[in-house]
Amino acid sequence: MDINMNTDILDVRRTYESLRKSNTHLVQSSEIATACVCQNLFKLDYPYGAITSDKDYLIANTVHDIMSLCMGGPVIENWQNSPNDCEDLTRKIVDESCEIVNGIIEDTLDNAFKESRFVPDDFKDRVNETYNGLIAGITRRLMKKYEKPLRVITEVTISNIKNHHEGRIDALLEYHNGYGLLDWKSYDLSKTVSGREKWQLIANSLLANYRYCLNENDWSKYRFSCIIHYTGAYFPRIETIEKEVEKIRINRKFAHDVLCGMRVNAQRPNFCPVCDKGLEGSKECQFYQRDARLFHEGMLPAQYDKLTRQFFAKRYAILKERAETHLHKHVFSILIDRYGEEEAIRRLEKTGIICRKFTYDFDDGEKVILSGADNDIPLEPRKIVRIIGIEKDKPLLSCISEQASVMEVINNKITLSLRSKIAVRRAKRQLFDLPIIMLRDELNLTRSMLRPIHTFHKLAADIFIHQGLMMS
Amino acid sequence: MIYLNPDQHRILKWRINSGGIAGVIGPPGCGKTTFGALQAIKLVSEGYANRVLLVALTNSAANEFSRELSIVLGPDASKFMCVRSGYAPGADNSLPIPFSNELDVIKKKQIVICTTQSLKRLSRKSSLVRFDNMIIDEAGIERLEHLLSPFVLGINQLGVQMMKESISYEVNSIIELASTCGVVATVVGDPKQSRPIRSEDYDLSAMEWVLKCAKCDTLYTTYRLPDDLAMLVNEFAGYQGLTSAPEIAGRRLVVDYNTIDKEFRDIINPDKVVTWLDLDGTEEMAGPSSWYNDLEARACVRICQEIKKAAPSKSIMIVTRYAEQRRIVSKYLQQLGLGVRVLTTAGALGTQSDIVIFTIVRNNPERRIGAIGSLQDLNVAISRSKEKLIIVGSLNMMLNAKPRMHNLGMQPKHNFPQRLAQLVSKEKYGEIVEAPPILR
Numbered sequence: 001m002d003i004n005m006n007t008d009i010l011d012v013r014r015t016y017e018s019l020r021k022s023n024t025h026l027v028q029s030s031e032i033a034t035a036c037v038c039q040n041l042f043k044l045d046y047p048y049g050a051i052t053s054d055k056d057y058l059i060a061n062t063v064h065d066i067m068s069l070c071m072g073g074p075v076i077e078n079w080q081n082s083p084n085d086c087e088d089l090t091r092k093i094v095d096e097s098c099e100i101v102n103g104i105i106e107d108t109l110d111n112a113f114k115e116s117r118f119v120p121d122d123f124k125d126r127v128n129e130t131y132n133g134l135i136a137g138i139t140r141r142l143m144k145k146y147e148k149p150l151r152v153i154t155e156v157t158i159s160n161i162k163n164h165h166e167g168r169i170d171a172l173l174e175y176h177n178g179y180g181l182l183d184w185k186s187y188d189l190s191k192t193v194s195g196r197e198k199w200q201l202i203a204n205s206l207l208a209n210y211r212y213c214l215n216e217n218d219w220s221k222y223r224f225s226c227i228i229h230y231t232g233a234y235f236p237r238i239e240t241i242e243k244e245v246e247k248i249r250i251n252r253k254f255a256h257d258v259l260c261g262m263r264v265n266a267q268r269p270n271f272c273p274v275c276d277k278g279l280e281g282s283k284e285c286q287f288y289q290r291d292a293r294l295f296h297e298g299m300l301p302a303q304y305d306k307l308t309r310q311f312f313a314k315r316y317a318i319l320k321e322r323a324e325t326h327l328h329k330h331v332f333s334i335l336i337d338r339y340g341e342e343e344a345i346r347r348l349e350k351t352g353i354i355c356r357k358f359t360y361d362f363d364d365g366e367k368v369i370l371s372g373a374d375n376d377i378p379l380e381p382r383k384i385v386r387i388i389g390i391e392k393d394k395p396l397l398s399c400i401s402e403q404a405s406v407m408e409v410i411n412n413k414i415t416l417s418l419r420s421k422i423a424v425r426r427a428k429r430q431l432f433d434l435p436i437i438m439l440r441d442e443l444n445l446t447r448s449m450l451r452p453i454h455t456f457h458k459l460a461a462d463i464f465i466h467q468g469l470m471m472s
Numbered sequence: 473m474i475y476l477n478p479d480q481h482r483i484l485k486w487r488i489n490s491g492g493i494a495g496v497i498g499p500p501g502c503g504k505t506t507f508g509a510l511q512a513i514k515l516v517s518e519g520y521a522n523r524v525l526l527v528a529l530t531n532s533a534a535n536e537f538s539r540e541l542s543i544v545l546g547p548d549a550s551k552f553m554c555v556r557s558g559y560a561p562g563a564d565n566s567l568p569i570p571f572s573n574e575l576d577v578i579k580k581k582q583i584v585i586c587t588t589q590s591l592k593r594l595s596r597k598s599s600l601v602r603f604d605n606m607i608i609d610e611a612g613i614e615r616l617e618h619l620l621s622p623f624v625l626g627i628n629q630l631g632v633q634m635m636k637e638s639i640s641y642e643v644n645s646i647i648e649l650a651s652t653c654g655v656v657a658t659v660v661g662d663p664k665q666s667r668p669i670r671s672e673d674y675d676l677s678a679m680e681w682v683l684k685c686a687k688c689d690t691l692y693t694t695y696r697l698p699d700d701l702a703m704l705v706n707e708f709a710g711y712q713g714l715t716s717a718p719e720i721a722g723r724r725l726v727v728d729y730n731t732i733d734k735e736f737r738d739i740i741n742p743d744k745v746v747t748w749l750d751l752d753g754t755e756e757m758a759g760p761s762s763w764y765n766d767l768e769a770r771a772c773v774r775i776c777q778e779i780k781k782a783a784p785s786k787s788i789m790i791v792t793r794y795a796e797q798r799r800i801v802s803k804y805l806q807q808l809g810l811g812v813r814v815l816t817t818a819g820a821l822g823t824q825s826d827i828v829i830f831t832i833v834r835n836n837p838e839r840r841i842g843a844i845g846s847l848q849d850l851n852v853a854i855s856r857s858k859e860k861l862i863i864v865g866s867l868n869m870m871l872n873a874k875p876r877m878h879n880l881g882m883q884p885k886h887n888f889p890q891r892l893a894q895l896v897s898k899e900k901y902g903e904i905v906e907a908p909p910i911l912r
Contacts, residue, residue: 009758012760016761114560115560116560116571116574117573303642303643303644310646311646314616314620314646315617351758351759352758352759352762353759376803378758378799410806445592448592448621449617449618451621451624452617453617455620455624455627456620456624456653459627459632459649459653463635463636463649463653
């Protein structure tokens, strides 16, 4: 091994070591949106772990899967600028999507059966109904306002490391000199009260700006953003966006600081749609607010105080685990800043963090086989990778990508299992035609680990805190 | 008829007659999984518990629990009494125990087997299902926060109520809190075999927390390691009394000696349970924290070829601390199709093989031994073998190893690589063999 090679590897190792000692958290757009609704609500999720919904989003996820394939197929193929007969066009798109929709429903039912998940009796009808509603929203509102895009890409994960921000955008419509951003909601937006969807959309717009302009503050390529929901579409006005962007930034910093374990006081809004309406989570929120107050007043019983410290130590240990799932991306980003993209890839390739020069061979619907340039693929079964399609003039961590796990490596062939059959189809449509690199990645399984700590924290309060203090 | 050795009998009796959370230390090959399965059967069959939860770290370990239960109970009873829950593709369908994640099914069964990771799904339904006893395996590699998912499923609200009324009760840790909230759990593991992945030196594993805050006992009879190896492991890791079960103490490798190439005869020597092949290969960096040693990798593969010639039916495992070394060895083996398993020390936990080849990898002039210098990794590497252990690497490197300072900047108290090298090199428990020219 030559000296240069060792120096390169040492440089990468040092970067890893230094980052392991710092915080590598990324805040998701959905989390920023939660913090925008109420900062206490975000803290209920992180670090308290009080909200882990038992809801099974089977229908919503299935509709998302359908949209991710149909948007680049029947929808774009039948796009009409300001259609005269929206209902007719909706019907046409729905008819042409029939094969995709039925295939995805079958796959979902198959997986749900294997995993013993609960499936409502009217699952198929509700998925079809929601899909029809979303298509109606597109034809009635979106096609009325905007012309056919050059290209549609769906389920795009964008990581803006410098701003500690990450998100998955449902669909991006690309125009000559701009983009439109879409978000699907499988429920009726007019019945929601929190405004969370709007903030998530704007947070995602910042990520899209980063993808298209390399700067989240550059709105020059922004054409529109839109939430397509069950009965129509919502387009935030540019004034609204300008007004809310600052709020997004403040709450992104807040969320990042909280995840990093900093002491930050949560600001309660004048109106909290959860606490003021007594929705799910309000009791927990009040519990932690009371806990904080008693702590500041020095009124927590000694044993409870001791246990609480242990609970928080464990919570932050879990959050550290979460941060580590983003480590490879941070190293990649730092090396890109230091040496430029090509050199960063070269160095990470030497250390086995990145592999490149892969081409799509074939797939069996669930697994994909890629061919490498040589027989030395530094990946092993069960490793998680992010397959990134290199797009011209786009930051690498904002390019089209899919997560996959390595199943088998034989000579120059690597077998990958993507998240689902839909992900394979999507990748074939928008990813595998691009030059591919594979970046090592990790799964984030930490969220549900916080829930038991919350349960024991509440139990401890129940045991050690006097009823009078509990009520105050 | 189930035969229990005196240790198992004592611990089983203790755990049946006591509540709360307690630890059982299981050195290598002491039958932790078997013990867990037997305890679960005893608890439900004799009416000490209505519902028992068996928690394993990995799907393969959960399948081992299922297998033990199926053997002891028989197919019909295990099908009737047990259910495997969690991640469906990870469950072994060849076993008679059915798989389900449905709460209604789980509630009807007396023994539920699940992995820690999948348990999070079940723990969301903690208000709907409760286990009055649980056995948690391999807690040495878990952190305390990972144990809380099963613990949530053991909370007894009546216990909580009683706790509220006895204000004088002293509770200083989460373990004690869970114990006094009615959680009854036997936490099984061995802090000398495993540490949580990427944990800081000062972090305690879940097992260490349990040992610190609750009562514990140890199994001392190994059913895997023959006498020489058991003594080596006992002295190396300081188990203070680990011995081989009488029926396996004298077990030795049986090979067709004449089929082995002369140069390999000393290495594979069946009379010696432990052989150290002193090989001076060069370590190479790989990845953010991994290493490989090509000379050692080739030597391991070559030794495997020879063993397979002389004893085709014997299972062979190659163990290494480093993922990159595993990859390189696997790559060489791929072309030969010898059916040899290659595992890292973390992956080798809970596994065993007739013959184990341990490749040290690290060898540098500065004598920096790095991660392989830990008690846990070395202990796992040397304690997987049923008949023969071959250590491949530089003896000089290990004898003069400088263990990594831990993050608090302090020198570690023990030099484990040195201890291992000394125990073998003084010919107390093994034999040093010079690398033949063909392997150099």
